[in-house]
Amino acid sequence: MKTDVVIIGAGAVGCAIARELSRYKLDVTVVDKNEDIGGDASKSNSAIIHTGYDASPGTLESQLVAAANPMYDKLAEELDVPxxxxxxxxxxxxxxxxxxxxxxxxxxxxxxxxxxxxxxxxxxxxxxxxxxxxxxxxxxxxxxxxIDPFILVQALAENANENGVNFLLNTKVTDIRTENGAVKEVVTTGGTITADYVINAAALYCDEIAAMVGKADYKVVxxxxxxxxxxxxxxxxxxxxxxxxxxxxxxxxxxxxxxxxxxxxxxxxxxxxxxxxxxxxxxxxxxxxxxxxxxxxxxxxxxxxxxxxxxxxNRNPEGLHVDVYDDLKGYINLSGVRSTGLTLSVAMGVYVADLMRETGAVMEPKEHFTERRKGVLRFHELDREEQDEAVKRNPLYGKIVCRCETVTEGEILDCIRRPLGARSMDAVKRRVRAGMGRCQGGFCGPKVIEILARELGITVEEVNKNNEGSYMVAGKTR
Ligand SMILES: Cc1cc2nc3c(=O)[nH]c(=O)nc-3n(C[C@H](O)[C@H](O)[C@H](O)COP(=O)(O)OP(=O)(O)OC[C@H]3O[C@@H](n4cnc5c(N)ncnc54)[C@H](O)[C@@H]3O)c2cc1C
The missing domain is CATH 3.30.9.10 (D-Amino Acid Oxidase, subunit A, domain 2)
Incomplete structure (x- = not known):
């Protein structure tokens, strides 16, 4: 497979870069070892969009956080993010x-x-x-x-995907090959990808990715x-x-x-x-x-x-770095995106795009970039009349699956069927909140398993909680 840019990591940072690059006539592929978009750190944080008031002044981190905060009003409206x-x-x-x-x-x-x-x-x-x-x-x-951190990343990824970015999930990067001082190929568990640019947004594992090209002058803890x-x-x-x-x-x-x-x-x-x-x-x-x-x-x-x-x-030595190298063309290394990465992700997208332009990439804007994305309907947020209309349109919006969070079967089907849709229990939970409430899925869990099995054409025993092999059902007892 051949692409212009490989982004390693489908967390907030990788997906924000992907969305930004999807504005340009570039072929972009995001690769992630997980079964779903959403990253690792990006799905378990405080979900605060910081101002950067307490950052170390003069650092790249403070610059990016301060730049990112005002971007969220427009972005949240455009991409339908709470x-x-x-x-x-x-x-x-x-x-x-x-x-x-x-x-x-x-x-x-x-x-x-x-x-x-x-x-x-x-x-x-x-x-x-x-x-x-x-x-x-x-x-x-x-x-x-x-913010809703899950929907933020989904929205960035879905919008990038709609604008042509390819996502390879369940795909781990195992090596990067270089030739004549430039990146050449990314070796993954799903095959080898030839690329002109490789962007390391692997967060906790960015030191291991950097080591593949001999640039690991730091460690991540x-x-x-x-x-x-x-x-x-x-x-x-x-x-x-x-x-x-x-x-x-x-x-x-x-x-x-x-x-x-x-x-x-x-x-x-x-x-x-x-x-x-x-x-x-x-x-x-x-x-x-x-x-x-x-x-x-x-x-x-x-x-x-x-x-x-x-x-x-946590990078050791500390500090957020975005590095390009004279002796390794096409490689961009992000490291130390630690406590403010959710916030600064959207500014990082713009920063990396600019860095690519500065280092010689041809960045020609697409004639048709779709800026807006509509998320899954949030049934419980509608007023009575809107709910009635939604049920008339699709009776499955009248079928409540998760009682704690009032999540309907219509919403669950939408989150599975849309591009980059849910393929596991946790992926459904992060998209529509089925299982996020007081009973933590005790009531709706079995129903969600059935819906996933039916929609994906698999047995209930094959439905995963998250990554491959994390099965929820062992077999029949009676
Ligand atoms: C407790 C806590 C609280 C926080 N609170 C906030 C907050 O309130 N506000 C804020 O702005 N930030 C906060 N953060 C920081 C923020 O969550 C992170 O900085 C941000 O999510 C990092 O995003 P990322 O995309 O770089 O990393 P990740 O979300 O970790 O994504 C990296 C991705 O790379 C993939 N990957 C790694 N190695 C490979 C490989 N070899 N092959 C393929 N894929 C690979 C992983 O599977 C993962 O999906 C907090 C973090 C934590 C842990």
Whole structure:
């Protein structure tokens, strides 16, 4: 197979680059080892679209985050991605924290985040009545926002695909061949692809990809972040993102609403000696509770409906890098996309496209680029009349499969049948939220398995939870 550009990784970053490149007359192929688009880190994070107020000033990361944040209003509307500018507050509970506020505000200023405001303790308590009443004052960062991280990546990928980008899933890159100081071929478990450009957006594994072309002058360590998700009905809620005063290692443990109305509490920051341990631990969960209680004393962890963890690709030496090489034409290496990669992905797309142009790629815009994408209908968001009309159009919108999240069979079929559609239980869950609610799929799980089996023409025993071999059904008991 021959293509102009291979992008390794179908996470937020790879898919944002793919969408940006799909504006041009280029043949682009995205390769991912997973069964679904969506990445690894990109599907297990805090889902915050940052402003970059606390980034290290003058770095590429701060530049990209600051550039990305304002892009989301238009992007979310064009690509039908749930997104809300709910704002964040940074309350100082101790005198020591209070004294740090001017330094944080000044850093925000250096990062060109000019709209950060001081608030008194009283003002903050009015904004967030569940805040620790000892709050001395704090900062308000109005453009910190929340998004559906799954739909963001799906939307970028689907739109890229509609504009001609090819996606090869269940396909692991095992080697890259070079010739005369330029990339030549990408060797994968699905065959060899000849390409002029190879973009390494493999995040946690980007050091292993870089080693294939002799450019691994860094290592990536997984920094795990564990979270609680609380029920939508938990009595102690917050309306904004409530952030602690950050430390050098982490932005700290926060509490915020998710775009779908649950409460998110976490994450931890633990460096691991492997890249696969996505377990949650009692120590980690206890530390979340201890820390977040200082901000929101009434947080009720007994209302947790699930816990999860994600792995940040922590580069050693630290820092976000986008590297091109004089002695290796066509190779673009991204590394250190760590804690703000969801946010900056869309700016990274533009940055990489520009870098390609600067280094000699012919970037001719397509005459017909489709900018808009319509997502799966979100039945529960419609008013009564719209719901009636949807059911008239397609009676399967009248059949509720997931009771907790009010997800209909019509939505599940759409998410399976559309391009880059769901092929596993988790892929359905991420697209339409069947199984995301209070019962975590206890009720709708078997029904979703049946629908997947029927639609994919396989047996229920062959339906996977996620990657190949993660079967849900072992066989008949009676
Ligand atoms: C706990 C936590 C909280 C976070 N909170 C936020 C937040 O609130 N806001 C924010 O902006 N960012 C946040 N982040 C960071 C953000 O999630 C990541 O920076 C971002 O998702 C990285 O995207 P990516 O596409 O680079 O990586 P990924 O999503 O990890 O995608 C990389 C892809 O590369 C593929 N791949 C790897 N090796 C190979 C190979 N050999 N062959 C084929 N494919 C391969 C993988 O399968 C994967 O799909 C958080 C991260 C964590 C873990």
């Amino acid at each position: 997104f809300k500018r709910i704002g964040a507050i940074l309350p100082a509970i101790t005198q020591e924290q209070f004294e740090k506020l001017p330094e944080i505000k000044h850093k925000a200023f250096l990062n060109r985040v000019y709209d950060v405001e001081y608030k008194t303790g009283e003002e903050l308590l009015k904004m967030e009545p569940n805040l620790n009443p000892e709050v001395k004052g704090g900062l308000y960062i109005p453009r910190e926002s929340i 997984a920094r795990r972040g564990q979270f609680y998700i609380l029920d939508k009905n938990t009595d102690c809620q917050v309306k904004q993102i409530v952030l602690p005063i950050p430390t050098k290692v982490t932005k700290g443990k926060l509490m915020c609403p998710t775009i779908h109305g649950n409460m998110l509490v976490g994450p931890t920051a633990e460096d691991l000696d492997n890249k696969t341990d996505k377990s949650v631990t009692s120590d980690g969960l206890v530390s979340i509770l201890e820390d977040v209680k200082r901000l929101i004393p009434g947080v009720n962890i007994r209302d947790s409906i699930t816990q999860y963890s994600g792995l940040r690709p």
